[in-house]
Amino acid sequence: MEGPFSEKIRRVVSRLSGFVSLEPSELQQLSELGGRTCRFERGDVITSDVEHDTYLLVDGWAASAVMLADGSRQLISVNLPGDVLGLPGLAVQNPIDTVVALTTVEVTSISKERLGDMFRSNPRIAAIMFLISQEERSLLMEKLALTGQTAAITRLAALLMRICERSAQSEDTDGESEMPGKEFFLPLTQRELGELIGVSAVHTNALVKQLRNEGVLSIKNRSMTIHDAERLREIAGIVPWRRSEPKWLPSR
Amino acid sequence: MEGPFSEKIRRVVSRLSGFVSLEPSELQQLSELGGRTCRFERGDVITSDVEHDTYLLVDGWAASAVMLADGSRQLISVNLPGDVLGLPGLAVQNPIDTVVALTTVEVTSISKERLGDMFRSNPRIAAIMFLISQEERSLLMEKLALTGQTAAITRLAALLMRICERSAQSEDTDGESEMPGKEFFLPLTQRELGELIGVSAVHTNALVKQLRNEGVLSIKNRSMTIHDAERLREIAGIVPWRRSEPKWLPSR
DNA sequence: CGGTCAATTGAATAGAGTCAAGCGTAGTGG
């Protein structure tokens, strides 16, 4: 495996082994979950043709979105490599969320049958996927609370803060080396940022301007630079995200 | 088992066997998950003293809430008998949600260790709990989209509609006998309704008044009566909730 | 019969949306 490829693998694994470290044999089983790999371009809807299937995001950024009766769209969450896409759709007849590609992405499909087999053959990995889903649920609850109760500027700050945390997690930096001026890849237009926090693109612009003027951060050219992480945290009014260290998972 | 008790059991089971019907042996295993049972009064926070544990809600209504830095509170979702409480808290070091009792409730604790054992000993039930969590996630995504994009009246209509669906599910009515004038138990104050849809109590009052004046429904005395279900659905702009019928679950 | 809590109403204010127009940059093709 040459350089770029193993880098992808590393990012995916760093996501899946976030709760407990995985053994080589488990990684082997994980890789056997995947089927055919596909590519999608920015703006594409990530779906198979017939069935609502699930996918492992291998490379690129995606977002799950909900379309409403009035034609508007809410972006629910941003997905990075290592995320499994389409899981919520397993529970309902017509999935309410759609996954769209934010950049060029690469995914490998995971069939429902293999998912079912996995629950039997490797309960430990099943429990980890269960945990990751609970984490997503927690993130959703936080977002819902912010959207329902706080001003738009708070929601924007919180969103950017969580995105940075998630980005940093799959980067080389092990330590919390958040030196001021750290730059993050951010392939989102202001329109999309607005759809993520539930405001119009026009108002999003005003919010970004405000953060820029206050010297908190700057966004340009598909990347974001944090100048004052402490102030950002203040505005967001949330604490850094910390995963649990579960000791109750089924043994290997 | 006498009347009232078996009625409780029936409600709990009707929730857990919503995706596929369970066999007696599986119900037996489920009941072995539970530990000590506790009671809480309206307004109490449902937590064990030391550890963040999970609970099976046996009787009464509860709600999970998120407290924010500014002191405000957002109610995330309403829980009815059969729901498992506290699952999202398994994934993070400090759970962001708190479960509060809306009525007098009865719960039985489920320890993490038993949950872990269950993934090994009964993958089928584990997969069902996984599915239910995905359903919760879908509901959360819908709610987030509504909160972010639509007017408060829409959110109120959608909330009440989903609560009715969920209530009807654990009632005797098998058919869709939603004759106009059907009455549902609704132990929520207008303040709490407001916290659920992200508006102030004052504005909630105006919204309820509007629905009442338009002859859509009426709320009084801890119960709600639907007069025009079709119009309610129109205002809510959502379709009835339908669970999938998964064929990929691990066999018994 | 006062006390607490929920529901209700009114008035003033502000956050955010919509509409509309102008600007910068990148890509495309003659």
Next chain:
DNA sequence: CCACTACGCTTGACTCTATTCAATTGACCG
């Protein structure tokens, strides 16, 4: 190399939903 175009960003003006503050009513309880 220069139009022509497209898309994203930026700004201003006007509107309206929803908030906060304040005060009143009604119901239930000790």
